Amino acid sequence: MSSIGTLARSTIRARLLPISFANSRRFASTLPLTIKPSITELSAGRLGERNLEKAIRSLHEDDLIVVSDVIPHAHLDQLNAKMVSDARTLQARGKDMPFNYNVGNIQQDPPPVKEYFESSIFLNPIASQITTSMLGPKPKWTFCSGNSAMPPASVSPPQRQPVHADADFAHPTHPFALVVNVPLIQFTPGNGSTEVWLGTHTGELSGLQIQEGAHGERASGRIQKPLLEQRRRARGPSQPVIEKGSIVIRDLRLWHAGMPNTTQDVRVMLAMIHFAPWYRNPMRLELAEDLKPTINAQYDLQVPVNWVRREEAEARYLNRGFGNSYDFNQTV
Ligand SMILES: O=C(O)CCC(=O)C(=O)O
């Protein structure tokens, strides 16, 4: 089989760029690999060996995998309607809203109450199977939020984020945290599909020494400019089209950037983080008590939760911090 044949992707590739490896010369795409589970895999809630192997290889090599057609559209639509309306509420707060890098990108939690909590979205068994295979049994789910790319407005003309890594602290050099992103609508370059720089999670491309901005600053984790130009020549970025119903899993160390949304539709992307079971981060979710039976009935993940009364959950979930104000580091 040819070297391109062995690396054939299930999506059409925009560009194929040569990358030098120690012993071989291979071609790596700037676009992510997508796997589409079979009907049998979907009804079992588990990938078979071949698709699981692809997902794990892709997370090791690219730091990202797309799994398509895993979430029913009706589940996404119901949550999207609520989150689009919440995004407008946050936007009306002006500079006081929890924005990331620029005011066109809002950090926004989903409503943590029963009627918006679909397990296909928040506890997707295939997502958990993949993160478990990478991180070890029972990853810890301790962050549940989202990023909303807002349509152009006079206060927020379309603007891109700087290329950054969300791991803006001294971190392990092996996989410790995976972000499970769920787009609530189809993502395209027009509505601000996230720019991703595949293969940037390890070695000299990863760590504090290549970043600018200290943790806790609004614009932390920025990748130094000369490195961007260097990396662009080896393996550049892409803004993939991601179909509605997909889940995108990526390493927390991946270089990426929120992009301008030039459409009239708010573009919401959920962001949940699964940490390795050995990773000692003390964060907890805050959920309404009416979700206790759902969380207690699942065994895929550890879910440390501060349970609060429903009214309290509803009153608080739109009052959170901006993305880089969260501390994803270990405490001890
Ligand atoms: O909204 C996006 O596409 C990405 C946002 C992001 O990376 C961030 O705010 O840290």
Ligand SMILES: [Fe+2]
């Ligand atoms: Fe980010």
